[in-house]
Amino acid sequence: MPLSHIPIMPVDNPQVEVEKLDLYYGNAQALKSVSFGIPKANVTALIGPSGCGKSTFIRCINRMNDLIDTIRIEGVIKIDGENILNPTMDVIELRRRVGMVFQKWNPFPKTIYENVIYGLRIAGVKDRTMLDETVEKSLKRAALWEEVKDRLHQSAMGLSGGQMQRLCIARAIAVNPEIILMDEPCSALDPRSTARIEDLIRELRGDYTIIIVTHNMQQAARISDYTAYMYLGELIEYGPTKKIFTKPVKQETEDYITGRFG
Amino acid sequence: MMKAKFWRQGEPYVWATGMALALVLFLTITLLSVVIANGAAIFWPQPVALAELTDGSRVLGEISQQQKRPQSEEQRYQFKTGNREMYSLDFRWVDASAIKRLSHPARVTVLERLENGNFYGYLREIRAPQLNLPAATGDTALAQALTAIAPQQAEIEQLNDTIAELNYRLEQVQNKLAGLRHQRGADPARLEALAAEERTLKGRFDELATRLADQRSALNQHEAVFIDASGTEKVIALADIVRAYQPNTMGVWQKSGYYLTRLRELFTEDPRESNTEGGLFPAIFGTIMLVFLMSIVSFPIGVVAGVYLREYAKEGVLVKMVRIAVNNLAGIPSIVYGIFGLGFFVYGIGSSIDQLFFAERLPNPTFGTGGILWASLTLGLLTVPVVIVATEEALGAIPPGIREGSQALAATKFQTLTKLLLPMASPGILTGFILAMARAAGEVAPLMITGVVKLAPALPLDGHFPYLHLDRKFMHLGFHIYDIGFQSPNVEASKPMVYVTTLLLILIVLLMTSTAIYLRNKMRKHYAVVDV
Ligand SMILES: Nc1ncnc2c1ncn2[C@@H]1O[C@H](COP(=O)(O)OP(=O)(O)OP(=O)(O)O)[C@@H](O)[C@H]1O
Numbered sequence: 001m002p003l004s005h006i007p008i009m010p011v012d013n014p015q016v017e018v019e020k021l022d023l024y025y026g027n028a029q030a031l032k033s034v035s036f037g038i039p040k041a042n043v044t045a046l047i048g049p050s051g052c053g054k055s056t057f058i059r060c061i062n063r064m065n066d067l068i069d070t071i072r073i074e075g076v077i078k079i080d081g082e083n084i085l086n087p088t089m090d091v092i093e094l095r096r097r098v099g100m101v102f103q104k105w106n107p108f109p110k111t112i113y114e115n116v117i118y119g120l121r122i123a124g125v126k127d128r129t130m131l132d133e134t135v136e137k138s139l140k141r142a143a144l145w146e147e148v149k150d151r152l153h154q155s156a157m158g159l160s161g162g163q164m165q166r167l168c169i170a171r172a173i174a175v176n177p178e179i180i181l182m183d184e185p186c187s188a189l190d191p192r193s194t195a196r197i198e199d200l201i202r203e204l205r206g207d208y209t210i211i212i213v214t215h216n217m218q219q220a221a222r223i224s225d226y227t228a229y230m231y232l233g234e235l236i237e238y239g240p241t242k243k244i245f246t247k248p249v250k251q252e253t254e255d256y257i258t259g260r261f262g
Numbered sequence: 263m264m265k266a267k268f269w270r271q272g273e274p275y276v277w278a279t280g281m282a283l284a285l286v287l288f289l290t291i292t293l294l295s296v297v298i299a300n301g302a303a304i305f306w307p308q309p310v311a312l313a314e315l316t317d318g319s320r321v322l323g324e325i326s327q328q329q330k331r332p333q334s335e336e337q338r339y340q341f342k343t344g345n346r347e348m349y350s351l352d353f354r355w356v357d358a359s360a361i362k363r364l365s366h367p368a369r370v371t372v373l374e375r376l377e378n379g380n381f382y383g384y385l386r387e388i389r390a391p392q393l394n395l396p397a398a399t400g401d402t403a404l405a406q407a408l409t410a411i412a413p414q415q416a417e418i419e420q421l422n423d424t425i426a427e428l429n430y431r432l433e434q435v436q437n438k439l440a441g442l443r444h445q446r447g448a449d450p451a452r453l454e455a456l457a458a459e460e461r462t463l464k465g466r467f468d469e470l471a472t473r474l475a476d477q478r479s480a481l482n483q484h485e486a487v488f489i490d491a492s493g494t495e496k497v498i499a500l501a502d503i504v505r506a507y508q509p510n511t512m513g514v515w516q517k518s519g520y521y522l523t524r525l526r527e528l529f530t531e532d533p534r535e536s537n538t539e540g541g542l543f544p545a546i547f548g549t550i551m552l553v554f555l556m557s558i559v560s561f562p563i564g565v566v567a568g569v570y571l572r573e574y575a576k577e578g579v580l581v582k583m584v585r586i587a588v589n590n591l592a593g594i595p596s597i598v599y600g601i602f603g604l605g606f607f608v609y610g611i612g613s614s615i616d617q618l619f620f621a622e623r624l625p626n627p628t629f630g631t632g633g634i635l636w637a638s639l640t641l642g643l644l645t646v647p648v649v650i651v652a653t654e655e656a657l658g659a660i661p662p663g664i665r666e667g668s669q670a671l672a673a674t675k676f677q678t679l680t681k682l683l684l685p686m687a688s689p690g691i692l693t694g695f696i697l698a699m700a701r702a703a704g705e706v707a708p709l710m711i712t713g714v715v716k717l718a719p720a721l722p723l724d725g726h727f728p729y730l731h732l733d734r735k736f737m738h739l740g741f742h743i744y745d746i747g748f749q750s751p752n753v754e755a756s757k758p759m760v761y762v763t764t765l766l767l768i769l770i771v772l773l774m775t776s777t778a779i780y781l782r783n784k785m786r787k788h789y790a791v792v793d794v
Pocket residue numbers: 025030049050051052053054055056057068
């Protein structure tokens with residue numbers, strides 16, 4: 001299928017605009033001319049079979065891929081109109097605006113308190129009351145406050161997996177980013193923890209632009225406003241979640257969503 | 263059926279691993295117990311035995327060993343008879359069959375002396391009319407006499423210190439003078455002033471030296487007369503006696519007191535009699551200072567190099583080769599490091615420093631000869647690979663999620679390193695450093711050509727500006743063991759000291775490493791990571 005036929009739905013008020021994004025790991029192309037717009041203050045879900053390039057794509061948005069030497073990127077990603085792939089872009093500034101939550105929770109071996117304010121400390125914030133307030137606010141937003149408010153100064157390593165993941169979310173929102181990237185945040189969690197994090201995402205919607213990668217179709221259907229289906233590095237279909245899940249344009253999309261994939 | 267199960271469960275291999283560990287433990291424990299058994303009891307006063315031989319002669323001394331004569335069943339004893347200047351040897355083997363009677367006479371006195379080792383015998387009289395001693399009799403008189411000369415000895419000690427101080431100032435003036443003369447067109451008035459100062463100092467020095475000589479000879483007037491086992495008289499100056507005791511009449515408390523006194527002497531005093539007696543203070547000090555200086559050099563360099571290799575260097579052929587080279591550096595014989603240190607540090611850098619800054623003292627070298635600085639740099643070089651490897655491994659063991667998590671929160675690579683990676687790697691780095699430290703503390707070969715001496719005139723740290731004298735030679739426990747154990751003319755007499763020194767060196771290494779281990783465990787608790 002010629003790439004030009006991919007239906008790119010224009011969205012209102014896009015915060016992230018991706019234009020003709022090609023990405024290569026050495027010689028292997030992992031993203032093929034991906035183009036679409038991600039609307040502000042909405043939840044956008046990325047779905048697709050394993051290895052189709054979802055993580056690769058989402059890591060472009062905060063330039064996490066810079067850590068990999070062999071990578072080559074072509075195309076444009078604009079955030080609020082500014083091309084962030086531009087070599088002159090201040091990556092630190094960008095990452096302050098674009099937070100990220102990883103598939104495997106990765107709290108630092110520090111206290112819960114220090115974990116939450118890590119980003120602020122890095123930014124040089126010293127004001128004690130501000131730090132205290134941020135900790136409380138972020139933990140409350142991440143629905144963790146009640147569980148840890150008495151042990152803020154104990155190591156974060158004593159938390160359960162679900163708590164750790166919520167701590168990582170609190171850590172990401174503590175620096176008050178505009179966009180939050182989540183790469184399969186619930187894939188290693190039990191249903192209850194997953195439900196809590198889904199509640200949390202619904203709660204954050206409206207204030208943050210959230211891009212979430214998930215393998216769970218129900219989850220995508222439950223929490224997202226828009227859904228993008230990717231396959232082998234290409235964006236196959238993109239549109240409002242309701243439409244994708246009820247009346248997908250492409251046969252592949254329908255096959256994947258209904259589980260007739262492969 | 264049964265047999266197959268037996269092999270499948272790996273029972274024999276478990277046994278083999280257990281046995282390997284047991285063997286290692288056994289050897290270590292044997293080594294330690296030999297050292298402890300021989301080293302810890304040395305200061306405990308041993309009974310003095312008097313053997314009357316069948317030929318009518320008498321042998322008095324501590325029984326230091328007993329064994330079977332080669333090729334026969336007969337027992338023989340080794341007596342430490344002391345009195346070296348009288349018998350020319352201070353140890354003697356006596357066959358058990360030659361002994362008619364063995365007793366432990368109460369009145370035997372043991373003297374520890376400044377020269378010629380121990381004396382074993384009986385006090386006859388004290389000849390010290392000037393001391394005006396109360397008319398005490400017997401052995402209390404000796405104790406009284408020894409206390410009575412103490413003030414005189416203290417005075418001499420003080421005089422010695424004054425002279426040393428004067429000597430130091432004289433040296434300073436002479437150095438300045440030499441420096442002025444070295445540069446052409448120096449101010450003649452200053453030259454003259456300095457020369458005048460030199461003359462006054464010299465005059466004062468001579469005056470004090472005469473006074474010292476007078477006091478010494480006055481002190482040596484006080485004598486005591488002893489007789490040995492066979493009744494031969496021996497006159498000993500009181501000032502020569504370091505300590506006198508009668509082991510055959512001492513109780514446990516007295517013996518413990520004596521033990522503690524000797525222990526204190528060991529830790530605080532200088533060695534005597536070509537290192538076979540007295541204390542080990544300079545060697546202990548030298549060893550600790552050496553390891554300390556070595557750490558200051560090798561720890562930061564090793565950590566920084568390891569960080570660069572792991573975090574910043576682009577993985578490639580060059581980095582791989584550097585890594586292999588670093589790993590292999592640890593296998594180079596330490597004497598090779600010593601030779602390198604001698605050639606590079608001492609003759610290369612040291613000589614250049616002398617030419618640039620101490621030209622006036624040439625041809626006497628200042629830094630152009632072995633010293634504690636060069637020795638510790640050499641040791642630093644030897645241990646740096648261990649620290650590099652440990653740092654690299656510790657950083658490599660940190661889950662990549664930590665790095666990503668930190669950078670995703672807008673931390674730079676450097677911030678991630680200082681705020682997370684280094685603290686998290688610190689237990690591993692410290693483990694490597696502990697190994698490095700233990701290796702450095704036990705290393706002797708490279709020191710022998712870069713500045714260790716058997717007797718250093720002064721410590722590398724003292725009260726004279728600039729306080730830290732890195733150019734000075736130093737003493738070291740490891741070298742001490744070699745020196746007294748294998749270079750001493752009287753091997754038998756120095757044997758106890760070899761054990762004590764070995765024990766001390768092991769204890770010091772243990773102390774330093776356990777401090778580091780304690781620190782590491784604290785860190786480890788602090789930065790424990792659940793797998794990420
Ligand atoms: N660091 C890398 N070096 C080389 N190839 C890579 C690297 N990371 C990913 N790839 C390749 O790029 C492709 C896309 O990988 P990516 O991780 O983005 O997939 P994904 O959609 O996130 O899969 P999953 O759902 O399993 O997480 C895969 O073929 C993968 O093998």
